Every structure is written in structure tokens, then in C-alpha cells.
Amino acid sequence: MMDTKSPLEKxxxxxxxxxxxxxxxxxxSVRLIRxxxxxxxxxxxxxxxxxxVDADWARVERKAIFTEMPLLAGFGVDIPEAGDKLLFEATGVPILVVRAGDGRVNAFLNMCTHRAAKLVTECTRSKKMTCRFHAWTFDLExxxxxxPAKESFAGIAKADRGLIRVPVVEWAGMIFVKPRPGDDEIDIEAFLADFAPExxxxxxxxxxxxxxxxLEIDANWKYALDTYGEAYHFNSLHPSSIGSTHYTDRMCYDDFNPHHRIAYPYKHVGAYIGRSESEWPDEPFNAVHLLFPNVILNVWQxxxxxxxxxxxxxxxETPDKAFALTATYRPDTADPDVDDQPWIDLHDYIEEVVTTEDYSVSADGQRNLAHAPADFRVVYGSNEIAIQNFHRRLAAYIDAERAR
Structure with a gap:
């Protein structure tokens, strides 16, 4: 097979x-600021x-986006050992992800095949899963x-009553599922394409x-997601937070259709204008990644x-409601003598900013859209290219689903 990696990647x-x-x-960033x-x-x-705001749009979206696309259910480090489990129920489909004895991940509907009771309620490490209703027990496969009382189930073969599989793949430390029954493979590298190495x-x-x-959000999930895709609002909405540290309306946008990466320049970068690159200090890697359709991966220093x-x-449950599952991780290679508090403080700080500023203004806008006249249209400026591309690409998936 031909090696398709570029020399840079090698x-x-x-x-x-x-x-x-x-x-x-x-x-x-220096050029844009200059x-x-x-x-x-x-x-x-x-x-x-x-x-x-439209309920029919939301219905089609649930099918095309939140049923048939690979969704990030968690990370491999969340279930490192055989018998570890995580529950992914964000789409409404109860999914159980387990680490098998050979190190692979399996995903199933979190449903006992006796009478559909919830199988796993607590994610403790164990190599068997026993339903609390009637004690039917399943292994990690x-x-x-x-x-129990198997004589009461004469003619019912245990081999035919295994857990119902859900498509799952672990790749680069990430666990993706398609939240529906099935055993089809997820070709995650094809889905990520040029974004995979990023x-x-x-x-x-x-x-x-x-x-x-x-975090509960009184707005459509896309309205909240849009707030991560532009720097136009930094000074006006975040004057004492990100607006005080970053340039407003300046961003480096890297397109990996349908995904993207954005770098928002810090204000100190402006001091490099007119200076030789040899005099610039090293800037750490800071970037906001959109993993289409619904995940923001933000790397900070x-x-x-x-x-x-x-x-x-x-x-x-309705188009005007959403929620965010937020998590903060630290490298396992970080200085072990440094406790978790700086990362906890970062998590709490970001949560305060997004809930009181981004998600708050999203809720106001969402309420207003419900009363806008029929001919009203929202507008995204040319400086909001990430939002434009996201909505064009999302609409293409919705149109394709409607055409089926």
C-alpha cells in the first residue's frame, strides 16, 4: 500500500x-494585526x-446529525482498564461503552435483553455486568x-440474547459512536480526512x-456553538475576560471541511510588528478546533x-433548549508536583464566562428569533467565516437527509 503521509508528517x-x-x-497573526x-x-x-427555531428542522437534524454521524462519546483515558465503563446518553439513546479484556472498546445499548431495564447505572470497574432487575449477567463482549431460573426460559438461547451493539471506534485517544443499534464500522479517518493529523x-x-x-442552555445548540467561531464579539461581550487578553475581530482560520481550527491572537503579539522573527519569543500552541458537528476542542497554555x-x-427536548457537556483535562506528562487546582480554576473560570456571557446572550437571541417576522434573516459577516461554513455544511447534510 502506498504511504500517503507527507514528508512533514513523517x-x-x-x-x-x-x-x-x-x-x-x-x-x-502579526500580519493580520499589522x-x-x-x-x-x-x-x-x-x-x-x-x-x-423550527421543530421540523430539529427533527431532521436529529436523524442526519445526531444519529448517523460519528459523535465523540468520550476519551480512551476515561476507561483505561478492562472492565471500565462510560455512559453516553446525550442524544437520548442510552449507550454503554466498555473496555474489553483485549483492550478494545465495545459499545451497546445500555439495555438488558430480558425486559429492557437499564443494565449499568454506575461505572465501576468489573468484568461482568449484572442487571439489578432480575440479575441477568453479561460479559464485556x-x-x-x-x-437465573433458566428453566423458565426454555427454548430461549443465551447466545441469541446478547447485548445490542452500537457502532463504535477508538482512534487517537478518542471514542466515537453512532448512537443507534448496528455493528457497522465507523471509518473515522475518512470522516476526519485532512483534519485527522490535526x-x-x-x-x-x-x-x-x-x-x-x-451546562443547561436556553438556546438552540447551534446558537451557542456559533459563539466559539468568531472574535467579532470579544470587546463588546467579554471586556473583562477574553476581550482584555485577545484582539477583537482578528483570527487565523484553518478550514478542514467540515471541521476547522481557529487561532485567536493574544494582544501581546502586536508587539512583534516591525521586529525580526529571530527576536520573537516562542508562542505556545493555542487553538480552538471544531470537530464537526458539535465538539469544540480548545487547547490552552x-x-x-x-x-x-x-x-x-x-x-x-425542544429547538430552544440545549446543553453542553464540558470537561477540562491536563497532560499526564505535566509536573506531578503541580496539583490539579490551576486546571480546576481554569474550568470554573471558563464556565463562568460562557454561562454569564456567551450562553446568556444566546438565550436572549433565541427568544427574539421566536418573534421575528417571517422575512427576517440572520446575517453572518465576512469576518464570521467559520460560522458561515459551518451552517452551509450543516444545511447540506440536512438537505441530503430530506432528499432521501
Whole structure:
């Protein structure tokens, strides 16, 4: 088989690759700040508010996006040992992910095949799973191994009552599922395409969880997600937080259709204008990644070391409700003498900002859209290229689903 890796990918380690991208973002940021510019599209784009408020749109979206696309269920480091488990119920489908004895991950509907009771309620490490209703027991491959009073089930073969599989794949430290019954393979590298090496270099297999929370959002999931895709609002919405540390309306945008990566330049980068690159200090890798359709992977550098902030946004019961599953991880290679508190503080700080500023303004906008006239259209400026591309690509998936 032909080796399709570029020479750059063959030579550079993940750390070296991140460093190379950080240098590229640094150069581009200096030019954009110098020129008073940002990466942008050819012009503004309008969009029908139905994408945020319409129940039929939301119904089709659940099928096309939140049933048939690979979704990030968790990370391999969350279930490192055989018998470890995680529950993924964000789409409404109860999914159980387990680490098998040979190191693979399996995913099943979290449903006992006796009378559909919830099988696993607590994610303790064990090599068998016993239903609390009637004590039917299953192994890590989903096979039924224990059936009390089996004489009452004459003619029912245990081999036919295994757990119902769900498509799952573990790749580059990430666990993806399609939240529906099935045993089809997920070709995650085909889905990620050119974005695959950009994600792999983040080394998610070398981190550990510090804190996780769930945030309720009184807005459509896309309205909240849009807030991660532009710097136009930094000064006005975040004057004492990100607006005080980063340039407003300046960003480096890297497109990996349908995914993307954004670098928002810090204000100190402006001091490099007019200076030789040899005099520039090394800038750490900082970037916001959209893992289409609903995941923000934010890589920061804090004084204690790198930090990974993960935001997974999901639709709620109605188009005007959503929630975010947020998590902060630290590298497992960070100085073990540094406790978790700096990463906990970062998690709490970001949560305060997004809930009181981003998600708050999203809720206001969502309520207003419900009362907008029929001919009203939202508009995304050319400086909001990431949002434009996200909505175009999402609409293409919705159109394809409707055409079936």
C-alpha cells in the first residue's frame, strides 16, 4: 500500500508539529494585526432563523446529525482498564461503552435483553455486568452469561440474547459512536480526512480528566456553538475576560471541511510588528478546533502547563433548549508536583464566562428569533467565516437527509 503521509508528517513528532503550526499562526497573526485585518470570506451570508427555531428542522437534524454521524462519546483515558465503563446518553439513546479484556472498546445499548431495564447505572470497574432487575449477567463482549431460573426460559438461547451493539471506534485517544443499534464500522479517518493529523497531534491519549460539568442552555445548540467561531464579539461581550487578553475581530482560520481550527491572537503579539522573527519569543500552541458537528476542542497554555477544554453541545427536548457537556483535562506528562487546582480554576473560570456571557446572550437571541417576522434573516459577516461554513455544511447534510 502506498504511504500517503507527507514528508512533514513523517519527520515531525506531535510536539514538533504543534510547534510548527504555532509559528505559522504567529506569523499570520502579526500580519493580520499589522494590516487591521482578519481571515474572512468573500462577503456576508444570510440564514433563515428556522435553523434555530423550527421543530421540523430539529427533527431532521436529529436523524442526519445526531444519529448517523460519528459523535465523540468520550476519551480512551476515561476507561483505561478492562472492565471500565462510560455512559453516553446525550442524544437520548442510552449507550454503554466498555473496555474489553483485549483492550478494545465495545459499545451497546445500555439495555438488558430480558425486559429492557437499564443494565449499568454506575461505572465501576468489573468484568461482568449484572442487571439489578432480575440479575441477568453479561460479559464485556455483551454475551449473556447468567440467566437465573433458566428453566423458565426454555427454548430461549443465551447466545441469541446478547447485548445490542452500537457502532463504535477508538482512534487517537478518542471514542466515537453512532448512537443507534448496528455493528457497522465507523471509518473515522475518512470522516476526519485532512483534519485527522490535526487532531492526532493533540495527543489526547496522554491526558487525564480534572473536572467535568453539564451546562443547561436556553438556546438552540447551534446558537451557542456559533459563539466559539468568531472574535467579532470579544470587546463588546467579554471586556473583562477574553476581550482584555485577545484582539477583537482578528483570527487565523484553518478550514478542514467540515471541521476547522481557529487561532485567536493574544494582544501581546502586536508587539512583534516591525521586529525580526529571530527576536520573537516562542508562542505556545493555542487553538480552538471544531470537530464537526458539535465538539469544540480548545487547547490552552496556562502557567501550570497545557490544558484541554472540551465542549460537546447537544440539542435539548425542544429547538430552544440545549446543553453542553464540558470537561477540562491536563497532560499526564505535566509536573506531578503541580496539583490539579490551576486546571480546576481554569474550568470554573471558563464556565463562568460562557454561562454569564456567551450562553446568556444566546438565550436572549433565541427568544427574539421566536418573534421575528417571517422575512427576517440572520446575517453572518465576512469576518464570521467559520460560522458561515459551518451552517452551509450543516444545511447540506440536512438537505441530503430530506432528499432521501
Amino acid at each position: 519527520i515531525l513528532s506531535p510536539a514538533e508539529r504543534r510547534r510548527s503550526i504555532a509559528v505559522d499562526h504567529q506569523r499570520r 494590516d487591521g485585518e482578519t481571515d474572512r470570506s468573500d462577503g456576508p451570508m444570510t440564514n433563515d432563523p428556522a435553523v434555530y 455483551g454475551m449473556l452469561t447468567g440467566m 487532531v492526532a497531534q493533540l495527543e489526547f491519549e496522554r491526558m487525564r480528566l480534572v473536572k467535568a460539568t453539564r 496556562i502557567d501550570a502547563g497545557p490544558a484541554y477544554s472540551i465542549y460537546r453541545l447537544f440539542p435539548g
